[in-house]
Amino acid sequence: MNPAVLGGFDPAVPNAARMYDYFLGGKDNLPADRAAAEQVLRFVPEIPIGIRENRRFLARAVRHLAELGIRQFLDIGAGLPTQANVHQLVERYAPGARTVYVDNDPQVLAHARALLQDSPDVVVADGDLRRPEEILADPAVRAHLDFDRPVAVLLLAILHFIPDEDDPAGILARIRAGLAPGSHIAISHVAVDQRPQAAPGVEGVYRDASARFVARMSDEIAPYFAGLRLLDPGLVNLHQWRPDEDEAVHPVLRTVGNYFICGIGRLD
Numbered sequence: 001m002n003p004a005v006l007g008g009f010d011p012a013v014p015n016a017a018r019m020y021d022y023f024l025g026g027k028d029n030l031p032a033d034r035a036a037a038e039q040v041l042r043f044v045p046e047i048p049i050g051i052r053e054n055r056r057f058l059a060r061a062v063r064h065l066a067e068l069g070i071r072q073f074l075d076i077g078a079g080l081p082t083q084a085n086v087h088q089l090v091e092r093y094a095p096g097a098r099t100v101y102v103d104n105d106p107q108v109l110a111h112a113r114a115l116l117q118d119s120p121d122v123v124v125a126d127g128d129l130r131r132p133e134e135i136l137a138d139p140a141v142r143a144h145l146d147f148d149r150p151v152a153v154l155l156l157a158i159l160h161f162i163p164d165e166d167d168p169a170g171i172l173a174r175i176r177a178g179l180a181p182g183s184h185i186a187i188s189h190v191a192v193d194q195r196p197q198a199a200p201g202v203e204g205v206y207r208d209a210s211a212r213f214v215a216r217m218s219d220e221i222a223p224y225f226a227g228l229r230l231l232d233p234g235l236v237n238l239h240q241w242r243p244d245e246d247e248a249v250h251p252v253l254r255t256v257g258n259y260f261i262c263g264i265g266r267l268d
Helices: 016-023 031-043 047-065 086-093 108-114 132-138 139-144 168-177 196-206 218-225
Strands: 073-074 096-105 122-126 152-156 184-190 260-268
Touching: 016 031, 016 047, 016 108, 031 047, 031 196, 047 086, 047 152, 047 184, 047 260, 073 086, 073 132, 086 096, 096 108, 096 139, 108 122, 122 152, 132 139, 132 168, 168 184, 168 218, 184 218, 218 260
Parallel strands: 073 096, 073 152, 096 122, 152 184
Antiparallel strands: 184 260
């Protein structure tokens, strides 16, 4: 059994969160993470572009949700702290709004708690997306968020680590069941439409990491928004979701098909 799956720490096991950090150009990664990430880049060298676009989507999504009046944010699968974290964006666009970070990675939790110990509007909770009822019932989460009022649930770059046998669509349904009308769910998910032939290689690298990567096509991701009303412009590539006028599009993305899709749905 992979020690990372059990919540232990093994520096020889590539960690999905630390690999993401490496793709972003961060420093919170180890040799095993860098070696695995370089293997992934052999199959899909554009991954760092997509991950940077994911961070840009996060910023635009939080801003838009704040403009809609959302004042509670639940970020599940938060990952390692980096620049422009959710709580920092929330503070910028909706001062006084509340943020909860949820992750099941001990390193992520330790980093986040150390960074946020003096932030009264932020709570860090240990939780697993595969057990959403436990997250929504967590006393610390419920003390910080009022689930009788709208909440924005952020599921960014996390569902492609949930295998089909764990029923990701069912997980989304269970999350929706615990939210008040007016809540929103933001999702971003790698799509392999553009290069399906690379999927087995990437999945093979992550098979030995802390979390499995699951390659999905766009039409397999769309059902995750069932029961929600998709906000304009619908389910699109990251760089196509309400881009800022002055936001430059990387040349690689100008003619690319679906590579990393996203959307925000409202629970009416």
